[in-house]
Amino acid sequence: MEQEPNIQIPWESIEHLLKTHDWNSLNPEQRETILPFFNEIEYAQARQLLIQSEALFSEERSIQVAKKPFLRRLPYGIAAAAALALLISLGYLTLPNQPQQLAYSKSEDRTQLERSTNMSSNENSHSEQIKPGIPIPVQEESAPQLGESNLKPKREVVVVSNSELEEIQEAEMDALPSSAGVAYDQGIPEPTQTESISSRKSRRAEESSPALPKGIPMVRDSIWKNDTLWLLIKTPAGKDSLLPAFNSKGKVWTRR
Amino acid sequence: MKVISMWWSNKTGQVDDAELMAGVLKRDADDFRCLYDRHKQSLMSFLLRMHPGESELVQDLAQETFARIWEKPQLFNPEYKFKTWLFTIAANLSKSEWRKMQVRGKVHSPGLKAEEVKKGSLDTAPDVQTDLNLFSQSLQEALLKLDESHRNVFLLRYQQEFSIKEISEVLEVPEGTVKSRLFYAVKKLGGMLNHLQPIYQSM
Numbered sequence: 001m002e003q004e005p006n007i008q009i010p011w012e013s014i015e016h017l018l019k020t021h022d023w024n025s026l027n028p029e030q031r032e033t034i035l036p037f038f039n040e041i042e043y044a045q046a047r048q049l050l051i052q053s054e055a056l057f058s059e060e061r062s063i064q065v066a067k068k069p070f071l072r073r074l075p076y077g078i079a080a081a082a083a084l085a086l087l088i089s090l091g092y093l094t095l096p097n098q099p100q101q102l103a104y105s106k107s108e109d110r111t112q113l114e115r116s117t118n119m120s121s122n123e124n125s126h127s128e129q130i131k132p133g134i135p136i137p138v139q140e141e142s143a144p145q146l147g148e149s150n151l152k153p154k155r156e157v158v159v160v161s162n163s164e165l166e167e168i169q170e171a172e173m174d175a176l177p178s179s180a181g182v183a184y185d186q187g188i189p190e191p192t193q194t195e196s197i198s199s200r201k202s203r204r205a206e207e208s209s210p211a212l213p214k215g216i217p218m219v220r221d222s223i224w225k226n227d228t229l230w231l232l233i234k235t236p237a238g239k240d241s242l243l244p245a246f247n248s249k250g251k252v253w254t255r256r
Numbered sequence: 257m258k259v260i261s262m263w264w265s266n267k268t269g270q271v272d273d274a275e276l277m278a279g280v281l282k283r284d285a286d287d288f289r290c291l292y293d294r295h296k297q298s299l300m301s302f303l304l305r306m307h308p309g310e311s312e313l314v315q316d317l318a319q320e321t322f323a324r325i326w327e328k329p330q331l332f333n334p335e336y337k338f339k340t341w342l343f344t345i346a347a348n349l350s351k352s353e354w355r356k357m358q359v360r361g362k363v364h365s366p367g368l369k370a371e372e373v374k375k376g377s378l379d380t381a382p383d384v385q386t387d388l389n390l391f392s393q394s395l396q397e398a399l400l401k402l403d404e405s406h407r408n409v410f411l412l413r414y415q416q417e418f419s420i421k422e423i424s425e426v427l428e429v430p431e432g433t434v435k436s437r438l439f440y441a442v443k444k445l446g447g448m449l450n451h452l453q454p455i456y457q458s459m
Contacts, residue, residue, distance in 0.1 A: 008432060008435075012435075038443070049446045057414055
């Protein structure tokens, strides 16, 4: 890089003159400002450069943010509003006062969501029916990727089918500690034997993984296995474990 | 719903960059996306002029710039404009890339693909469009012959419309240096683009 002389240049003034005046329209005082830096030819070249650059770059910018006039955009706006209203009315879009159906990226929001979901889980069941094999988009907190359409990466979780669920349950049964137990008379409703397995499983899928406030275990489900009642417990640490249920006499709850 | 409202606010320019950065600081990906959508084009234009014909490199540099913003949003000083900070990061990345290229002896191919820089077309008259395309091509070739520091100031000033003060913040040099570099950049470029101005050649 060649060494540049360290001179004080009133560049703002020069630039203004370059953009607004050609050489012939400069008054003597303005020429005095210019002459230490540009001769007549250089001035003309610099002026042309700035004018053309301005035109070029402003066109580039207008391409980037090419906007149609308001009236031309209006029909699209109306169509978009109608489509939005339709989606909301059909239930495909939800409003913020239905937090359990929204995707959250902030951990604090998620905690709030989980609390509210947990509190209302005994009273309300979710309106959406989750079917096996249908992918559910889940928001992640990792750094968003840069891209046109999808900055938030989505992970797809597939709801397991009934047969897969049964296999998982059996595997859990095998790893069961036999010493631990939970008294059955602590507000846990006795499952009706007439309730079909599939309906209980689909209910479980709907109520999957609500976390509890710290320190309180939660019974997520109950299962009959070999004529014994087992409870699926979510521990305060967030782990799932299967424990046998006990009746009011302190004995393991059985069918007979 | 938030995404829609953020999108709408972004479109209408209701949320300023500093507010969005406050959201990014709280790891809000929607706010980050708004910033990205708002500034990616101007950043890409700048980087394409700095590294013509290197569209992959330009993509990488732009991604890296925004990745750094996501990784370290706490480095943003709200007293300054977000765009100044964005271009400071981009200019520094571009500078190190330039140095690496110099070490490797890799020289930019001077032939700029005009369509890379000027994708699409407006309702401009064809002859004006042709003139602008010709000028764009010639300017890019001339910019390549400029020193990187001169090219930087020229693009920041006339393409990105930064003030002298903002350029001095981006490049972390005194304002006097920016003015001096602008003067030499304009003088040299004007001389190099002389062939586009036949009227002045006879003067």
